Amino acid sequence: MFVNYFADDARSSPVNLAVGRFVLGWWLVWKTVHYDWSLLFSGISRSMAYNGYDAILPVSAPWILTVEKWLLIALVLLVVVGYRIRFTALASAALATHLGTVRNTVTSSGEVSSLFIGSVFLVFVALYSDDDVLSVDGLRRVRSKSLDWLVARLKSDDDRSYRMPSMKYALLTLAILFFSTAASKVVDGGGLGFVAPSNLARLVLVRSYVYPWHDVQLVVVDYPLLGVLGGIGTLALEFGLLVAVLAGATVTPFVLGLVAFTLSNVVLLGIFFVDNLFFLTLFAAFDRAYARLAVDRDLDLVFDEHCLFCARSLYPVDLFDVEGSVTFYSQYDAPDGYEDRPGVDFGRAMYVFDGDDAHEGYDAFRELLRQNRLFHPLAWVMARRPVRAVGRRVYRYVADNRGRHFACRVENGG
Amino acid sequence: MNVSGLVSTVPLSLSDQLVTLLRPYASLVLPGVLVLFFVAASAAVVLSDRWHARRAFVLCFFVGLLLSNFLLPVSPLPFVSWGHFSQPTSEVETYREIRLVDESGHEIKMDDGLTLAFDSVSERQLIRHVRGGQSDARNETEARRLLARASQYREAVGRGETGRIERFPHHGLTSRWTPELLDGYERFVGVRVYEMTFVTSEDGTHVVRYEEAVVFESFPLADAESIPARASSMPTRSMNRTGPRERSRVVAGAGLARTGVTG
Numbered sequence A: 001m002f003v004n005y006f007a008d009d010a011r012s013s014p015v016n017l018a019v020g021r022f023v024l025g026w027w028l029v030w031k032t033v034h035y036d037w038s039l040l041f042s043g044i045s046r047s048m049a050y051n052g053y054d055a056i057l058p059v060s061a062p063w064i065l066t067v068e069k070w071l072l073i074a075l076v077l078l079v080v081v082g083y084r085i086r087f088t089a090l091a092s093a094a095l096a097t098h099l100g101t102v103r104n105t106v107t108s109s110g111e112v113s114s115l116f117i118g119s120v121f122l123v124f125v126a127l128y129s130d131d132d133v134l135s136v137d138g139l140r141r142v143r144s145k146s147l148d149w150l151v152a153r154l155k156s157d158d159d160r161s162y163r164m165p166s167m168k169y170a171l172l173t174l175a176i177l178f179f180s181t182a183a184s185k186v187v188d189g190g191g192l193g194f195v196a197p198s199n200l201a202r203l204v205l206v207r208s209y210v211y212p213w214h215d216v217q218l219v220v221v222d223y224p225l226l227g228v229l230g231g232i233g234t235l236a237l238e239f240g241l242l243v244a245v246l247a248g249a250t251v252t253p254f255v256l257g258l259v260a261f262t263l264s265n266v267v268l269l270g271i272f273f274v275d276n277l278f279f280l281t282l283f284a285a286f287d288r289a290y291a292r293l294a295v296d297r298d299l300d301l302v303f304d305e306h307c308l309f310c311a312r313s314l315y316p317v318d319l320f321d322v323e324g325s326v327t328f329y330s331q332y333d334a335p336d337g338y339e340d341r342p343g344v345d346f347g348r349a350m351y352v353f354d355g356d357d358a359h360e361g362y363d364a365f366r367e368l369l370r371q372n373r374l375f376h377p378l379a380w381v382m383a384r385r386p387v388r389a390v391g392r393r394v395y396r397y398v399a400d401n402r403g404r405h406f407a408c409r410v411e412n413g414g
Numbered sequence B: 001m002n003v004s005g006l007v008s009t010v011p012l013s014l015s016d017q018l019v020t021l022l023r024p025y026a027s028l029v030l031p032g033v034l035v036l037f038f039v040a041a042s043a044a045v046v047l048s049d050r051w052h053a054r055r056a057f058v059l060c061f062f063v064g065l066l067l068s069n070f071l072l073p074v075s076p077l078p079f080v081s082w083g084h085f086s087q088p089t090s091e092v093e094t095y096r097e098i099r100l101v102d103e104s105g106h107e108i109k110m111d112d113g114l115t116l117a118f119d120s121v122s123e124r125q126l127i128r129h130v131r132g133g134q135s136d137a138r139n140e141t142e143a144r145r146l147l148a149r150a151s152q153y154r155e156a157v158g159r160g161e162t163g164r165i166e167r168f169p170h171h172g173l174t175s176r177w178t179p180e181l182l183d184g185y186e187r188f189v190g191v192r193v194y195e196m197t198f199v200t201s202e203d204g205t206h207v208v209r210y211e212e213a214v215v216f217e218s219f220p221l222a223d224a225e226s227i228p229a230r231a232s233s234m235p236t237r238s239m240n241r242t243g244p245r246e247r248s249r250v251v252a253g254a255g256l257a258r259t260g261v262t263g
Helices: A015-033 A037-041 A043-047 A063-081 A085-104 A110-127 A136-142 A147-155 A165-188 A197-210 A216-222 A224-247 A252-269 A274-281 A286-292 A308-320 A361-369 A373-383 A385-400 B003-007 B014-046 B053-070 B123-131 B136-158 B179-183
Strands: A299-303 A326-330 A351-354 A357-360 B092-102 B107-109 B188-200 B207-218
Touching: A015 A063, A015 A085, A015 A110, A015 A165, A015 A274, A015 A286, A037 A043, A037 A063, A037 A085, A043 B123, A043 B136, A063 A085, A085 A110, A085 B014, A110 A165, A110 A274, A110 B014, A110 B053, A136 A308, A147 A308, A147 A326, A165 A224, A165 A274, A165 B053, A197 A216, A197 A224, A197 A252, A197 B092, A197 B188, A197 B207, A216 A224, A216 A252, A224 A252, A252 A274, A299 A308, A299 A361, A308 A326, A351 A361, A357 A361, A361 A373, A361 A385, A373 A385, B014 B053, B092 B123, B092 B136, B123 B136, B123 B188, B136 B179, B136 B188, B136 B207
Parallel strands: A299 A326
Antiparallel strands: A299 A351, A351 A357, B092 B107, B092 B188, B188 B207
């Protein structure tokens, strides 16, 4: 369910990295967009602020923070789609860190430290952006590839492998932070003080007066053994994640446990480490979930192997085809009988064959989308009559003019 | 907090000596580390395909992360360390809190959301700041600021502009003001900071004694002769409640009322 990227940072699909960028990006946007950063340089918040970082803070021009916020959001959205990741992710990290530093002057709680953790993750994304295939950058890189390379890639039956070092280092960072937390509990607690029956009971009891919220958490006071088990479980999870990561074992039980631990904190102490949920989510096996949504059918796709534009257009299809259910053919090696079917003309359009059914051009693309239930809503929209009418016309125009308007080498093949 | 305690047994450990040595230069060192981090990151990104630049940067980062989590008493940004509730509780626990006082002397615990626009500053840092005033004039200024923010925030609560789900949940889901809670309060005229001491039973399941003391107060919006006396002492588990009714956890006969404590 969750991936130990430290054991193996290669996946058979590029989906996880793209979804990770998406999760990280939207977390950062949500976290910053509603916040009035310039308030941090006014009133009591400024007068009580820690001034150790003033050398790099625009204290006399609070409006700069508002500009930084919107710039950050714009850059993060570019990271989400994967546009010029090296620059946008690094600049986003720098801006998020800068805003976080300003906020850190008035509070250093987990909600602020998470900004720095997220920034470091973005730095990793920037560092290893060339491994980021399912992105605008990845598609742009394909422009430098030759037609032969593209055709060979589409036709290849080799297993795909996509490295994700940024995920590996992000996971290691998170595991070290959790391990250090557990270690501090043992050291500060003089051994097992943290798991002593009285510890969590007293903490919950006193906080129920200081921060009254509800009564549910008092069950720990009534049944101190629950607190002991919770304490032991917390240490096991926080220590165990790093051990599992380094040992190359599955991290799923530890990640699920830490999610439960984070949620139980909310109940017991009223603290909302909501950022942790986002960070842990980054390591979910989204590619497996995506594969489970795949439709169980095999398609044959026939395209013009002299058309660079066509091959480039089909490259994303290959990236999304995590199950390998689409077999690519050119007009020269298509299975016997396909071209003899009524209405089929390989010189006119791309075709998708699903058993006895042949789908041409625009409808072929729609069939490709139908290969995964995730895209079914889009395929449904594409099937509506007005959309389909426009889509077919656009396809026809592009197909008829691919030699004139698009990078396409049309010549006699051999 | 971190596990620098591991090395604290070493006579004034190297890390402590280093921190002591660098403390006067903190305003240079701390921003310096931050700037250096991003200069190094930029260099690693630009030179990513040469000289093992990426690997070197990543290695340095993890060395820094390990140092700031296991050796250094402080974590220079962007390095962070977590250590929530790592200190075991003791039978005597002390908390401080800010309460706003209305014209009739009713007190309400500050909702820390009022400090910034619906988010929070560190309450501990705020209390230290409010208490740190060297003059009555400064104390009054800070109290006025808090009261002004409280008034704005109270109006925002009335308009239902706080606690909206579209905002990212901020740390601490507790002590939230609600329109119902604020209904019983008149205009806020002053601020008190309390130090609350809880003495709990050995097994941690009951409060056996509670004491509280005012460590700061200022009433900039009340006439000198009409400053309300302390009408009641806290805590009560009904104060600032947003959930169902409370259950008392105070031992009967220990000089404490069931619904709270009188001091």
